[in-house]
Amino acid sequence: MLTRDQVELIQQEIDGANTPEASAALRSLLEQNPEARAYAAELRRLSGAFARVGERQSPPSLRQSILNALPQPAASRGGIVAWVGQRLNLVGELLEGAIMNKKSLLIGSAAVAVVIVAAGLITGFPPIGGSSGTIGGVEKATRYHGHEMTDADISLKNPEIQALFQNDQVLRLVQSDAFHQLMASDAFRTVMATDAFNKIMQSDAFRQIMASDAFRSLSASDAFRQLNNTAAYRTLQAQDAFRNLNQADAMRQLNQNAAYQQLQAIDAFRTVMATDAFRQVMANDAFRQIMAQDAFRQILANDAFRSILANDAFRSILATDAFRTLSAAEAFRTLSQSQALSQDFMREAASQQVSAQAKN
Amino acid sequence: MKETPLATDEEDRALVERCLDDERDAAAALVDRYEQRLFNVALRMLGNVQDAEDVVQTVFFNVFHKLRSYDPRFKFFSWIYRMAVNESLNTLKRRKPMVALEDDLGILASGGGADGATEAEDRVGKALQSLKPDDRAVVVLKHFMSFSYEEIGEVLGIPVQTVKSRLFTARERLRVALDEGVRSDADS
Numbered sequence: 147m148l149t150r151d152q153v154e155l156i157q158q159e160i161d162g163a164n165t166p167e168a169s170a171a172l173r174s175l176l177e178q179n180p181e182a183r184a185y186a187a188e189l190r191r192l193s194g195a196f197a198r199v200g201e202r203q204s205p206p207s208l209r210q211s212i213l214n215a216l217p218q219p220a221a222s223r224g225g226i227v228a229w230v231g232q233r234l235n236l237v238g239e240l241l242e243g244a245i246m247n248k249k250s251l252l253i254g255s256a257a258v259a260v261v262i263v264a265a266g267l268i269t270g271f272p273p274i275g276g277s278s279g280t281i282g283g284v285e286k287a288t289r290y291h292g293h294e295m296t297d298a299d300i301s302l303k304n305p306e307i308q309a310l311f312q313n314d315q316v317l318r319l320v321q322s323d324a325f326h327q328l329m330a331s332d333a334f335r336t337v338m339a340t341d342a343f344n345k346i347m348q349s350d351a352f353r354q355i356m357a358s359d360a361f362r363s364l365s366a367s368d369a370f371r372q373l374n375n376t377a378a379y380r381t382l383q384a385q386d387a388f389r390n391l392n393q394a395d396a397m398r399q400l401n402q403n404a405a406y407q408q409l410q411a412i413d414a415f416r417t418v419m420a421t422d423a424f425r426q427v428m429a430n431d432a433f434r435q436i437m438a439q440d441a442f443r444q445i446l447a448n449d450a451f452r453s454i455l456a457n458d459a460f461r462s463i464l465a466t467d468a469f470r471t472l473s474a475a476e477a478f479r480t481l482s483q484s485q486a487l488s489q490d491f492m493r494e495a496a497s498q499q500v501s502a503q504a505k506n
Numbered sequence: 507m508k509e510t511p512l513a514t515d516e517e518d519r520a521l522v523e524r525c526l527d528d529e530r531d532a533a534a535a536l537v538d539r540y541e542q543r544l545f546n547v548a549l550r551m552l553g554n555v556q557d558a559e560d561v562v563q564t565v566f567f568n569v570f571h572k573l574r575s576y577d578p579r580f581k582f583f584s585w586i587y588r589m590a591v592n593e594s595l596n597t598l599k600r601r602k603p604m605v606a607l608e609d610d611l612g613i614l615a616s617g618g619g620a621d622g623a624t625e626a627e628d629r630v631g632k633a634l635q636s637l638k639p640d641d642r643a644v645v646v647l648k649h650f651m652s653f654s655y656e657e658i659g660e661v662l663g664i665p666v667q668t669v670k671s672r673l674f675t676a677r678e679r680l681r682v683a684l685d686e687g688v689r690s691d692a693d694s
Binding site for chain 2: 153154157158161163188191194195196197198200201202203204205208209211212213276333
């Protein structure tokens with residue numbers, strides 16, 4: 147049985163860490179001790195196995211991906227460190243658990259898109275009867291039939307809701323064809339009917355994020371609206387690279403994706419990522435909880451959801467000043483906290499659409 | 507890969523200084539200097555090419571983000587390697603058991619068999635994955651990076667004696683794993 151010192155002597159010899167004196171002592175040991183010789187031979191064999199394994203070349207795209215993430219001189223404000231720091235402050239530190247910063251950033255963007263969609267859905271269009279309405283209106287996700295509204299439906303007592311509809315922009319929004327088309331679309335109804343979507347909508351995390359100042363500020367920003375109307379962003383969302391964001395090779399796909407490459411050069415994208423509001427949303431515990439949900443990942447991969455994101459009506463709604471006004475309104479935030487208020491809003495929106503149709 | 511990191515420490519410091527002066531070329535030089543090595547560390551730690559890429563990118567983001575907080579009293583290589591090892595360990599923790607199992611079974615084969623990895627690499631890769639992550643880190647730094655005990659201790663923040671102890675434990679396990687691998691190959 148070899149002693150601890152003898153084992154260490156042999157190991158150090160294999161590792162090239164012995165002094166000349168120690169090496170001499172080891173030679174003496176090996177001459178006298180067969181067990182030591184056998185052990186040394188074993189370690190040499192092991193070391194040789196590793197030595198036969200050469201260095202692996204990193205993928206050619208890796209270096210370029212890293213370098214691409216460094217600022218271009220023209221875009222640099224305050225230099226490399228400040229620039230990288232700025233971007234990382236947005237998501238890197240805040241999504242420590244995420245696999246990869248740029249991937250997280252896009253997932254974050256997608257999540258914001260999810261919430262924006264949800265913000266539209268929260269109105270519960272089409273009308274939900276009785277008391278079974280839920281945020282998202284799954285159970286009653288049938289087509290909107292304006293003529294079914296009654297006086298009871300439109301006699302709102304909630305001053306916050308009424309205040310919303312006193313805003314001309316909001317009124318025009320809910321009366322618009324785009325709004326109607328979106329709410330009536332198959333994709334919209336399909337998404338509303340998914341378990342994943344409803345889990346998100348019914349989660350406390352979702353309600354908290356909807357109620358946050360940061361989210362309101364972000365969704366109301368010009369840059370965010372511009373981003374959502376960017377062709378590259380839309381293209382990316384419609385592609386498998388977007389669907390597969392949570393898969394292991396997502397970064398490779400993204401780096402090779404032309405739409406993503408274009409997106410990185412777009413001012414609106416950079417602007418959104420640089421806003422305090424975006425950073426705060428990313429830092430929000432509720433937001434992180436949403437992202438961690440399986441339901442969120444399912445929604446990302448949902449065809450109907452992707453269809454909504456690519457839906458012209460939906461995008462035109464996002465681009466309107468009315469939607470910005472709506473999403474920034476205190477009352478709208480309150481909607482996200484209450485099913486009853488959501489239903490009130492929905493009913494009033496439906497009645498307003500009936501009124502608009504009647505006038506036409 | 508086999509060059510001694512201590513020998514390049516002065517050059518690293520100079521590059522860091524230039525990065526802090528916002529010189530893009532210096533940042534690119536740091537990437538050139540470490541990208542390949544960190545990729546290999548992460549690859550051997552994780553046994554998965556895509557995960558290794560993610561780790562390397564994350565490390566570089568973190569490096570540039572935290573460069574102003576880098577304390578020049580410490581060696582740059584130990585700082586960046588420690589980030590790579592820690593990020594790899596974090597990635598391992600995040601893996602779901604099923605994913606880890608699949609990765610382990612397909613270690614390096616996914617990035618290896620098809621594009622030239624040898625049988626030896628496959629066997630060693632599988633044996634490596636049989637180690638505890640902390641022990642694996644010591645083996646990777648020793649056998650793939652050729653670090654000294656002192657350098658490994660510096661990177662991992664552990665005493666030299668602990669490095670030796672972990673190496674001993676790991677090698678005992680590796681001997682068994684490699685033998686089992688040989689027998690398994692012979693059986694199949």
